[in-house]
Amino acid sequence: MNNSITIIRPDDWHLHLRDGVMMKAITPESTRHFNRAIIMPNLVPPVVTAADALAYRTRILSACPQDSNFTPLMTLYLTDKTDPDDVAAAFANGIINAVKYYPAGATTNSDSGVTDIKNVMPVLEKMAQIGLPLCIHGEVTDPNIDIFDREAVFIETILDPLRRALPELKTTSEHITTKDGVDYVKSQSKNHCATITTHHLMINRNHLLVGGIKPHYYCLPIAKREEHRLAVRAAATSGDVRFFLGTDSAPHTDPNKETGCGCAGCFTATNTMALLAHVFEEDDALNKLEKFTSINGPKHYGLLPNTETITLKKSSAPFLYPKKIETAEGPVTVFNPGHDIYWQVIE
Ligand code: DOR
Ligand code: ZN
Numbered sequence: 001m002n003n004s005i006t007i008i009r010p011d012d013w014h015l016h017l018r019d020g021v022m023m024k025a026i027t028p029e030s031t032r033h034f035n036r037a038i039i040m041p042n043l044v045p046p047v048v049t050a051a052d053a054l055a056y057r058t059r060i061l062s063a064c065p066q067d068s069n070f071t072p073l074m075t076l077y078l079t080d081k082t083d084p085d086d087v088a089a090a091f092a093n094g095i096i097n098a099v100k101y102y103p104a105g106a107t108t109n110s111d112s113g114v115t116d117i118k119n120v121m122p123v124l125e126k127m128a129q130i131g132l133p134l135c136i137h138g139e140v141t142d143p144n145i146d147i148f149d150r151e152a153v154f155i156e157t158i159l160d161p162l163r164r165a166l167p168e169l170k171t172t173s174e175h176i177t178t179k180d181g182v183d184y185v186k187s188q189s190k191n192h193c194a195t196i197t198t199h200h201l202m203i204n205r206n207h208l209l210v211g212g213i214k215p216h217y218y219c220l221p222i223a224k225r226e227e228h229r230l231a232v233r234a235a236a237t238s239g240d241v242r243f244f245l246g247t248d249s250a251p252h253t254d255p256n257k258e259t260g261c262g263c264a265g266c267f268t269a270t271n272t273m274a275l276l277a278h279v280f281e282e283d284d285a286l287n288k289l290e291k292f293t294s295i296n297g298p299k300h301y302g303l304l305p306n307t308e309t310i311t312l313k314k315s316s317a318p319f320l321y322p323k324k325i326e327t328a329e330g331p332v333t334v335f336n337p338g339h340d341i342y343w344q345v346i347e
Pocket of ligand 1: 016042107108109137218219220221248250251264265266
């Protein structure tokens with residue numbers, strides 16, 4: 001039995017840090033264990049220009065604890081009006097590491113997203129030429145498509161045609177939740193990857209809905225059937241270079257989650273590494289954890305892995321992580337898988 005594991009310090013390839021007092025309160029939850037993170041641009045208003053990204057980056061750095069070396073990797077929010085040359089200049093100047101594609105209306109603060117992929121083809125063509133990665137929220141928004149099918153239909157109707165049109169574009173399907181998403185990544189060349197969240201490795205739609213609705217398990221893409229969770233989990237624990245961690249840790253206050261129309265998002269920054277050690281151990285794959293959290297992601301983004309390490313230890317007593325993070329906007333509930341976790345990061 002392996003009760004301790006030391007791995008290269010992890011990065012989070014999909015993170016929501018928000019802004020203002022919320023950002024101030026929750027940023028230390030990520031900087032404690034992660035060295036870098038791809039920062040989502042879905043603020044209100046969104047991060048659309050290089051100047052927006054630079055200003056947001058400065059605000060994030062001022063929300064980091066004094067002793068942290070955390071590096072936010074910035075993204076721009078793709079809109080119908082994004083100018084290919086602006087995006088290229090932001091990349092050339094080292095201000096951004098990726099561009100985020102939200103179909104308009106697909107999720108939280110996505111109203112300014114892309115209404116038709118045809119509108120952004122010139123930007124995507126430019127990105128393919130210069131090697132700038134595209135992060136994709138892969139769900140269709142057609143009201144006639146069932147919410148549980150939206151990821152699979154996106155792959156068929158938007159992603160695959162895009163990959164065929166621009167095979168050299170580096171793409172990441174963010175937070176995949178289906179076997180369809182896993183199979184599609186495996187069918188593609190290595191410049192198409194997927195991020196996987198911690199919570200989608202641990203919950204299926206029964207956890208969300210059976211025995212009473214659990215608002216803190218509601219996120220988008222919504223958790224799917226067990227067979228999909230198992231496929232996603234097998235991909236994460238396989239060590240395959242095309243799958244890596246993007247927590248999608250997305251804080252909303254309890255009043256905004258526990259209400260008649262609750263917000264989508266699970267907040268996992270605080271305990272993600274402990275939860276992942278639990279998951280990987282359960283699947284007899286602790287030796288693949290480092291690939292998932294610390295090696296595969298930098299490779300896709302053309303960066304080197306971190307040089308520091310972290311150590312996780314399994315104790316006989318459960319890890320007592322905070323149930324909530326208090327913020328000036330209200331409490332944010334930390335994701336609780338519904339059972340004890342015995343792993344924790346010790347250094
Ligand atoms: O559950 C989610 N929450 N999914 C997203 O795509 C956005 C995120 C958020 O910003 O709250
Ligand atoms: Zn997200």
